Amino acid sequence: MFEITAVESFSPSTFLWEINAPEIARAARPGQFVIVHCDETSERIPLTIADFDAVKGTITIVIQAAGKGTLEMMAYKAGDRISAVAGPLGEPSEIENFGTVVLVGGGLGAAPVYPILRALKLKGCHTISIIGFRTKSLVFWEGRFRRYSDESIIVTDDGSYGEKGLVTQPLKDIIMERQINRVIAIGPLVMMRSCAEVTRPFGVRTIVSVNPIMVDGTGMCGSCRVSLGDEVKFACIDGPDMDGHLVNFDELIIRQKRFVKYEKQSLALYEKKCPK
Amino acid sequence: MSKIARQQSTHLPPDTRRTNFNEVVCGYTETEALTESGRCLQCKDPLCTSGCPVRINIKGFINFVSKKDYKGAYKTITEANLFPSICGRVCPQDRQCEAACILGKKHEPVSIGLLERFVGDMAQQNGWQETRPIVPINRTAAIIGSGPAGLACAYDLAKAGVSVVVFEALHLPGGVLTYGIPEFRLPKERVFKEIENLTRLGVTIETNRVIGRIHTIEDLMGRLSFDVVFIGTGAGYPKNLGIKGDALNGVMSANEFLTRVNLMRGFDFPRYGTPVGMGKNVAVIGCGNTAIDSARTALRLGPENVYIVYRRTLEESPARKEEIRHAIEEGVQFICLTESKEIISDNEGWAKGMNCVQKDETGSSEFLLNVDTVIYALGTMANPIIARTTPELTIDKAGYIETNKENMITSIQGVFAGGDITRSGGAFTTVIHAMSTGRRAAKGMLEYLEAVIAANGRPPKFRG
Numbered sequence: 001m002f003e004i005t006a007v008e009s010f011s012p013s014t015f016l017w018e019i020n021a022p023e024i025a026r027a028a029r030p031g032q033f034v035i036v037h038c039d040e041t042s043e044r045i046p047l048t049i050a051d052f053d054a055v056k057g058t059i060t061i062v063i064q065a066a067g068k069g070t071l072e073m074m075a076y077k078a079g080d081r082i083s084a085v086a087g088p089l090g091e092p093s094e095i096e097n098f099g100t101v102v103l104v105g106g107g108l109g110a111a112p113v114y115p116i117l118r119a120l121k122l123k124g125c126h127t128i129s130i131i132g133f134r135t136k137s138l139v140f141w142e143g144r145f146r147r148y149s150d151e152s153i154i155v156t157d158d159g160s161y162g163e164k165g166l167v168t169q170p171l172k173d174i175i176m177e178r179q180i181n182r183v184i185a186i187g188p189l190v191m192m193r194s195c196a197e198v199t200r201p202f203g204v205r206t207i208v209s210v211n212p213i214m215v216d217g218t219g220m221c222g223s224c225r226v227s228l229g230d231e232v233k234f235a236c237i238d239g240p241d242m243d244g245h246l247v248n249f250d251e252l253i254i255r256q257k258r259f260v261k262y263e264k265q266s267l268a269l270y271e272k273k274c275p276k
Numbered sequence: 277m278s279k280i281a282r283q284q285s286t287h288l289p290p291d292t293r294r295t296n297f298n299e300v301v302c303g304y305t306e307t308e309a310l311t312e313s314g315r316c317l318q319c320k321d322p323l324c325t326s327g328c329p330v331r332i333n334i335k336g337f338i339n340f341v342s343k344k345d346y347k348g349a350y351k352t353i354t355e356a357n358l359f360p361s362i363c364g365r366v367c368p369q370d371r372q373c374e375a376a377c378i379l380g381k382k383h384e385p386v387s388i389g390l391l392e393r394f395v396g397d398m399a400q401q402n403g404w405q406e407t408r409p410i411v412p413i414n415r416t417a418a419i420i421g422s423g424p425a426g427l428a429c430a431y432d433l434a435k436a437g438v439s440v441v442v443f444e445a446l447h448l449p450g451g452v453l454t455y456g457i458p459e460f461r462l463p464k465e466r467v468f469k470e471i472e473n474l475t476r477l478g479v480t481i482e483t484n485r486v487i488g489r490i491h492t493i494e495d496l497m498g499r500l501s502f503d504v505v506f507i508g509t510g511a512g513y514p515k516n517l518g519i520k521g522d523a524l525n526g527v528m529s530a531n532e533f534l535t536r537v538n539l540m541r542g543f544d545f546p547r548y549g550t551p552v553g554m555g556k557n558v559a560v561i562g563c564g565n566t567a568i569d570s571a572r573t574a575l576r577l578g579p580e581n582v583y584i585v586y587r588r589t590l591e592e593s594p595a596r597k598e599e600i601r602h603a604i605e606e607g608v609q610f611i612c613l614t615e616s617k618e619i620i621s622d623n624e625g626w627a628k629g630m631n632c633v634q635k636d637e638t639g640s641s642e643f644l645l646n647v648d649t650v651i652y653a654l655g656t657m658a659n660p661i662i663a664r665t666t667p668e669l670t671i672d673k674a675g676y677i678e679t680n681k682e683n684m685i686t687s688i689q690g691v692f693a694g695g696d697i698t699r700s701g702g703a704f705t706t707v708i709h710a711m712s713t714g715r716r717a718a719k720g721m722l723e724y725l726e727a728v729i730a731a732n733g734r735p736p737k738f739r740g
Contacts, residue, residue: 043549086485087489215532215535219659222513223528
């Protein structure tokens with residue numbers, strides 16, 4: 001059993017868990033993920049590690065409540081226990097002094113960007129962060145980002161906080177005027193695809209973190225397969241970090257809809273059980 | 277004796293079993309078991325044991341059964357194998373012990389598998405335990421993977437007094453016994469009970485531990501102070517056909533399909549949260565045991581048609597003959613000598629058909645199979661996590677761990693391997709072959725502990 005040591009709500013549907021998992025916290029590296037399995041009947045849900053603290057023995061994950069599984073997770077309180085957390089999984093992000101690096105986080109995707117940002121800054125990179133949210137009330141971790149960013153930019157879709165617009169605009173502006181050595185973009189598939197398209201003409205290496213549907217997370221089921229150029233890769237063991245210029249996003253977007261029909265059925269059951 | 281016919285176990289009728297996941301073969305009653313045991317000739321030089329990869333004293337245990345000393349029979353089996361309830365169900369006896377049985381030359385061989393299962397189930401029912409006294413030898417072993425190889429290895433080490441920890445990546449132990457082989461062929465309750473016997477011997481099983489990630493092998497032998505390590509991570513990496521349409525929705529590996537159904541209990545969706553995502557017309561590509569398991573599992577989820585599309589003839593299938601027969605009885609449709617050329621997409625990225633080519637002596641013909649689900653059961657490859665995180669480990673070109681076949685030691689001192697990750701099962705990788713390599717490794721590990729550690733006083737430091 002794993003104890004949830006803290007819960008923090010970012011919005012009516014997004015929240016954070018801090019989990020007591022000393023062995024995972026010790027082994028975790030930026031860019032890796034865990035599989036959370038709350039109880040016997042729940043799904044195994046892959047979630048990128050948003051933070052880890054080997055001294056405290058905790059890991060942090062952020063969750064968007066969308067389907068039955070994640071809605072059920074929203075009901076847990078600090079002190080509750082879940083049945084399993086497996087990890088860390090996946091290849092860690094490459095952390096080196098690359099020079100100037102732009103880190104882009106879209107919505108909840110900003111969370112897993114954070115440990116990468118921190119590690120790159122500590123390695124001596126010049127870090128520029130761009131984080132984007134739909135609206136002001138959804139902004140989180142601004143202080144953390146500022147702390148490890150040499151330059152930081154916040155955008156909101158509606159202009160209620162920071163600059164108005166999408167993360168791609170400042171990314172484009174920066175890349176047009178300066179020498180950028182690497183871009184890391186994490187967020188919704190459409191956002192990561194747009195970032196990769198912005199950087200492609202400039203030939204700047206762009207790493208995205210994909211989070212396709214998984215079951216085991218150990219290279220066994222192939223559910224998370226991604227077409228990367230001419231190759232087929234598994235996000236769970238070859239990723240989650242992948243070359244954004246080679247990822248077939250169109251295919252991933254379609255594959256992300258594999259279980260939509262079933263999610264509705266599952267959600268209906270959940271709502272019957274827990275009427276609003 | 278041979279005049280008595282081979283005793284058949286009761287089977288659930290095909291119409292019933294299509295509707296549920298209950299075990300198909302009901303197993304022997306005591307009367308049936310006694311009659312069957314009476315058929316055994318008790319050969320002076322029995323051939324059956326040489327056909328058994330773990331060398332169970334088959335003649336011996338059958339003799340106990342015929343005398344109604346079932347506990348004696350259980351003790352005899354567990355000298356070589358702690359898992360009779362599992363092996364009695366899933367071993368390809370028709371190619372192993374029963375193929376060697378002398379009765380089979382003129383008549384039908386003794387039904388060794390069903391007798392083994394009878395004894396194993398009886399032991400579970402009565403809570404018999406392996407009660408041999410264990411003398412601790414103050415040595416520790418880490419076993420990676422709780423599949424057949426790891427379990428067999430753990431058993432032999434535990435019996436010898438080694439303190440054993442088994443690390444399992446998933447949330448339930450058993451490896452392929454749990455995620456792969458379906459309930460109707462191997463009830464999970466049986467698997468977990470056999471594993472319980474292992475934990476009663478003092479073996480610890482730590483689930484949710486992906487070795488290579490949470491601990492490296494170097495961590496196991498260094499920070500965590502294990503004297504020896506056994507790698508039994510299996511060959512779970514699924515193969516793709518590599519044809520157009522591979523990535524479409526509705527196309528999945530047998531591993532994914534079976535894991536969703538068996539491990540995650542997707543057949544009980546939405547009570548269990550994991551959906552299976554199967555459509556109305558299903559093609560399984562391949563014809564090994566995994567393909568047959570997939571097709572029969574699919575059938576139980578209520579589709580219109582389930583096909584097995586196989587490029588060879590049914591006679592060439594490596595699957596257990598009994599399973600093929602069951603599949604036919606249940607209504608799986610076999611399309612043999614047929615290759616899949618392309619999976620066709622609808623306009624939303626879902627599979628809606630598969631172009632196939634059927635070839636025989638008279639020529640070839642193309643046709644479109646109307647399917648919305650395609651399950652690949654094309655075999656698997658080595659799981660790469662350990663190799664990638666252990667650069668000192670020597671692997672072959674395909675990613676399998678190289679071992680000395682005598683004692684299963686790898687290129688690293690104190691590190692042994694067995695089961696499918698070493699590909700030592702040969703062309704037919706089976707549960708029992710994996711167990712036999714696990715046992716061989718355990719023997720090698722014990723010899724290593726004795727020789728190397730006795731010489732140095734303590735195990736050598738991790739060195740590739």
